[in-house]
Amino acid sequence: MEHHTGSPAKFKFEDRFLFIIVPLFVLLGILDIWGFHYHHLHPTGALAYMCAFLYSMPMIAFIVVLGLYLAEETDDFMRALWVQSILWGIGATLAIANFCGASARFGLDPHLGISSIQFVFLLVMIFTMVVIKLRYR
Amino acid sequence: MNCIGKSPAVRAFLYRFVAMLSANVVIYTLTFIAFHRFQLRGMVAYLLAPLPALPIVGVLGVFALYLKEEQDDFQRSIMIQSILWSTGLLLAATNVWGFLEKFIDAPRIEMLFVFPLFCVFWVMVAPLVQRRYR
Numbered sequence: 001m002e003h004h005t006g007s008p009a010k011f012k013f014e015d016r017f018l019f020i021i022v023p024l025f026v027l028l029g030i031l032d033i034w035g036f037h038y039h040h041l042h043p044t045g046a047l048a049y050m051c052a053f054l055y056s057m058p059m060i061a062f063i064v065v066l067g068l069y070l071a072e073e074t075d076d077f078m079r080a081l082w083v084q085s086i087l088w089g090i091g092a093t094l095a096i097a098n099f100c101g102a103s104a105r106f107g108l109d110p111h112l113g114i115s116s117i118q119f120v121f122l123l124v125m126i127f128t129m130v131v132i133k134l135r136y137r
Numbered sequence: 138m139n140c141i142g143k144s145p146a147v148r149a150f151l152y153r154f155v156a157m158l159s160a161n162v163v164i165y166t167l168t169f170i171a172f173h174r175f176q177l178r179g180m181v182a183y184l185l186a187p188l189p190a191l192p193i194v195g196v197l198g199v200f201a202l203y204l205k206e207e208q209d210d211f212q213r214s215i216m217i218q219s220i221l222w223s224t225g226l227l228l229a230a231t232n233v234w235g236f237l238e239k240f241i242d243a244p245r246i247e248m249l250f251v252f253p254l255f256c257v258f259w260v261m262v263a264p265l266v267q268r269r270y271r
Contacts, residue, residue, distance in 0.1 A: 043240060044241075048240040048241045049237075049240070049241060051236070051240050052233065052236035052237045052239070052240040052241065053233065053236070055236045055239075055240075056229070056232045056233045056235075056236050059228060059229070059232040060229050060232065060233075063225045063228055063229055066225075067221070067225060070221065083217060083221065086221060086224060087201075087204075087217070087220060089224075090220065090223075090224040090227075090255075091197045091200070091201070093251075094193070094197055094251060094252050094255060095190070095193070095194045095197060097248045097249075097251035097252065098187075098189075098190035098193040098194065098248070098249065098251070098252055099187045099190045100248040101190070101247050101248035101249025101250070101251065101252075102168075102186055102187045102188070102189045102190040102249060103183075103186045103187050104247060104248060104249070105186070105189075105247070105249055106168065106172050106177075106182065106185070106186040107172075107182070107186075108182060108183060108186050112248060113235060113238070113245070114231045114234055114235050114238070114245070114246050114248065114251070115231065115232065115234075115235025115236065115238070115239070116235075117227075117228065117231040117232075117235075117251060118228050118231065118232050118235075121224075121228060
């Protein structure tokens with residue numbers, strides 16, 4: 001059996017992810033199903049703004065947790081691995097956003113909204129991390 | 138501009154950056170004229186429409202080249218930190234705006250504005266990161 005040891009920063013990252021981000025996702029999932037799909041609520045005014053910011057919380061929390069991890073991580077290799085993944089992630093995201101934007105400008109609609117940016121980023125970041133980890137095995 | 142340093146890598150970065158942005162303006166203008174004059178449709182339209190995005194992909198390559206060529210670890214670290222902060226700000230801003238579009242019908246932001254927004258954040262953040270180490 002292979003044993004993986006992690007740095008204290010990694011443990012903190014995992015704890016924060018488990019106890020902050022996951023509950024936020026669960027809460028918002030419940031709110032989404034209960035409020036918007038079951039009761040068909042249509043919030044307006046200040047409540048709509050609050051909903052928008054509430055729904056943004058998991059992603060913002062993830063960004064903060066990842067930032068804290070990068071600041072606290074003492075293992076240079078692990079930090080470099082994350083930084084490389086983020087750099088590839090943002091590079092690919094900006095490239096894809098530009099291709100979609102340019103296509104849309106000339107009448108071809110690729111059906112990608114601005115809220116899909118974070119999913120593209122996360123996908124590329126995770127993919128890059130796996131590739132880099134495989135490279136250094 | 139003291140905040141960006143004067144190493145050969147920085148100079149090369151700036152030249153390439155300006156060259157790519159100029160190429161973007163030229164290609165965008167030519168594509169715009171082609172679309173309006175010839176009313177392009179079908180495969181040709183699909184091939185030509187994303188062309189103005191190529192220099193922007195080039196700009197991303199310029200960032201990557203700078204990170205590869207910069208000999209000064211401190212300067213490279215500052216560039217990386219600035220990009221990381223800008224990435225965080227961009228993701229947070231687009232995420233919030235995406236939900237504002239959903240909940241309050243906020244005006245739709247075109248994907249074409251994502252890269253300029255990233256650049257705005259980067260220009261704002263880079264001097265602040267540099268100032269931290271003064």
